Amino acid sequence: MTAPADPFTPRLLTCDVLYTGMGGAQSPGGVVVVGETIAATGSPDDLRRAYPHAREEHVGSVIAPPPVNAHTHLDMSAYEFQALPYFRWLPEVVVAQRERRGVAGAQVGADTLARLGSGGVGDIVWSPDVMDALLDRADLSGVLYFEVLGAFPEHAGERFTALRERIEGWRARGLPDGLHLGITPHTPFTVSHRLMQLVTEYAHGEGLPMQIHVAEHPSEPELFATGGGPLWEHRLKPFMPETFAQIIGRDPEPGLTPVRYLDELGVLDRQPTLIHMVNVTPDDIARVARAGCAVVTCPRSNHHLECGVFPWTAFAAAGVEVAMGTDSVASGGSLNVRDDVAFARTLYPHLDPRVLVRAAVKGGHRVVGSRAPFIRRGETWRAEYVW
Template sequence: MPPLEIWTAELVHPGDRARPDYGLLTDGRSVLGWGPLEDLRRDHPSARLRRLGAYLGVPAVNAHVHLDLGTGPVFRGPFMDFVFEAVFPLSEARGLDLARKAGRAAAQPALGDIVAKDPRTLEWWLGEAPFAGVAYWEVLGIGDRAFEDRILAETRALVRRYRRYERPGGPRLGLSPHAPYSLTPRLMREVVALAREEGLPLQIHAAESPDEAAYFRDRSGAIAAFHRQKGVPDDLHPVGLSPIEYLAELGVLEARPVLVHGVQVDEADVRILAEHGVRVVSCPRSNVNLEAGLPPYALYRKHGVALALGTDSALSGGSLDVRDEVRFLLERGEPAALVFDAAVRHGRAVLGLRLEPIEAGAPLQQVEFW
């Protein structure tokens, strides 16, 4: 019989919660069991002890990413500069090839990926990509009623067509109405209604940049300027609200969408999210690179709003490895057990995945450590 080893790390997550002073017993091939470190050492005094680092347990998941923006160099600067200088130039190229390439750089086995422009990316994602999670089709646009009707009809047809590619137990199709300011109120409401009707998961970017907050507050900032330049009527969206209040007024939060970012929020906003049972995906490195600041994590904790973690695109986040978000938050003094729970437990909940405990007998490869 191969010699026994006891593996441990600062936090150990066998599948229920992250705990300190915990470990696993292994013969080098399989998980033989989990337990308090003290008990394992007492019961197996000849087993070699391996201290592995920050984490040992169920793998983390990346709850928000844009594979189809590729892996190109990280952008640092305000959000709308990022849109103009990094996202818009990729408009033509966004699609299956970039998504495949970025998919090879994605470090986690489960992703929440926003898919834009190229439906072939959905076919790949749902039919053959090696990920669990959700491929969210992105919908956005501002126009008249005929425009809204056309986008809705196209989205409906796309949902009908691509749901057929879902494999039993495999990744799911979702919808992502992009952001409060980038869809007309009616289009936002109707896309959310369609998702409810079809039972599709939803992700919406919300309260990300200071410019988004300024747009809804008093039509100031770079998003308001961009809308004016495009001829968007000044009264398209209400004014004097926060982005979260706007989504609540629109009835969108009743559908319990997952919101991404949630940086520009005050306590009243966080209370609204808590009341609606809305979960948030935080992408802290992207927020800092795009000069948005960091979400008020203590407020989210105070009101019991569940936070998951995502990298956002490699262009704003810097890598497609959610463990880099964990390290980033730990370096900033966020409580370790909660940060790991965000990456492991809430990430799965956001993507509709179950947190499966790693049982005795499971191959050791199922255990992640870093």
Template sequence: MQEYPRYLYRAPFVVTGNGPVIADGAVLTENGLVAAVGSYAELKDVDAQLEEYDGHVITSPLVNCHAHLELSYLAGLTGDSPKPGDMTGWIRGLLAARAESPEPEIVHDAARMGLARLYAGGCRAVVDIGNLQESSLLGEGFKTEVLFFLELLGLCGPSEEAALATLAGIGSEVCCTPHAPYSAGPALIRALKKRAGNNLFPMHVAESAQEIEFLRTGRGPFADFLAERGVEVASFAPPGMGAVRYLESLGVLDKQTLCVHGVHVEDEEIALLALHGAAVCLCPGSNRFMGVGRAPVHKMRAQGVPLVLGTDSLASNPQLNLWREMQVLREEHPDLPPEAVFAMASINGARLLGLENRLGRIAPGVSSSLLAVRCPAKTEAEVLEYLTLAGTEIRLEWLE
């Protein structure tokens, strides 16, 4: 049996994720797990190899709750920002680019490079949404865990029937999810939720005003776009309500539901999210690029809605970097507590994915795969300010 040495990692600060920042902190690791965490004075006499990290802060790794690694080869789409809020215009460009059908190796290699970027940025787990079943294998051999979901679309009529038929032929080992309320019909959404059971159920929800217009009236840019794609829009009965209320009416809103983006939600819908315990994955970098608006984060926090962070894809975000997501969120909501923002990128995501016993915090029994982040902070109060505002200036190394 392989033996792992005992290490005592010391740094000016340790961010445990489940308590105050520890000044002159230390983390003891053994057999791939954290054995103890506390002040260096408390742990200095243990029998372990001491590793000093002056000028650093030791933190838990990060958790990305929404990405599309499969779209990494389309990074060029972020060269020019689309017309603000024009989701359908951006989707047209995306589909046109995908129609050029690059070699599968190009798509695969770009996705793996995207995953490598996430790992280099301190990400230890990612929820990945894709349209190809083979994308479920992207995480093989990587230290960053990939929780893959195959995304299905089919709004009404033949398209929904075809999606349901496709779903029936997919093995139970593949997690599946609907794309969005404007692209997956009620029967498909319910079928996918039933299949998910007590497992995570992610879905794009209320990302753009165009989406809400379509759900309320059945008209607008999305109706035109779907008709262009051959969808029998006339046979779709618009629910006449916002996206969150619609999902509740379908009976699919609960603690396993992850509403991605959650930008255009009304106050009563925020209350519904809180009532059912549904989480929201904020994607501030993508939202900024797309010009779709900002999620009502303060109202969500006030109601106790669980909040996590995601990067979305390189087709709608110049960076796959959770530090930048924290930075954008702080820039747009400067009065958000930095500890709350850091939690969105770490322990909140780990808890949502059921990984809190291994990731997202520093405590006895969790994985010893931790981060040492260069940090100029001189006080405990400055640590999380720096970590949540430094963005792509963050420099780190893994403690494995």
């Protein structure tokens, strides 16, 4: 009769990429676990020499703390995913399935993140009802960014007053530990220059983090350079002031980009997190780096909507902190950032996968203002460390 295995026999768990939450990642990597306690981390060869009797097992591609979904829309979690070009996806998915958007979808999304053991979330909250529901979730951590829209400058004051009253009301009710309020001025072209400035200064003064969708689709730089193009003609014109210049408070001109506009408006000085940032110029990247803004890329969503490829190596070379998000289920396909990491490995075959893993963990935690758990000696081993 074979004796049962000693539960305290060391186990050497090896992987292709190890990120402990500290410093840089390493490849390959390993973790020695004794019982439920982490005894050591490092290179597999070093660990084999230090623990020659350890039972070795290759557990997967990555060992790391759970990734942070640094940008998503939980209230769209009941949508059916469809990969369509951007200008088809908006009416055929977002509008066509709008009855599925709301509290029920947000609860499904929050349940999914809890099941995935997510390291945190940066969620864009579209309605007060959704915010009320998510603020009751003690199992969420991260930032809930309330979304602001308002392209008419003359309405900026009343829009801002309503926003401030809502934010102050939610803060007064108290938030679960680890959950914070933030604000999302939706985009530089759906929020007037006046409202953008009011919101930015308020957020800065109150210590509220911000996210802004910027340069997602190739039509956005064209809009700022010309005041027209497909984004204006096919999506915005019926709902906006007479001219784009009224929204941004200046004339469009060649060389004006969404990033340059935000920079010259003073918004980047307040270090909002910038989402997507696909269709940018070298000057845009330099401006973001100088301001110290972080960016969040959503690789699957950008691919599915045919928006382009985030220039990761250029941002990394400039020293910009990069995090990862799924965007909505409707565009990304799931809420699992691990899926975006896996997709990014095919999208960026020459980028070191250690960079991707670190972005999903450390970059995400920096964006939402939290800290990753450390995989180190003396800490408890958790099964969710294996991706």
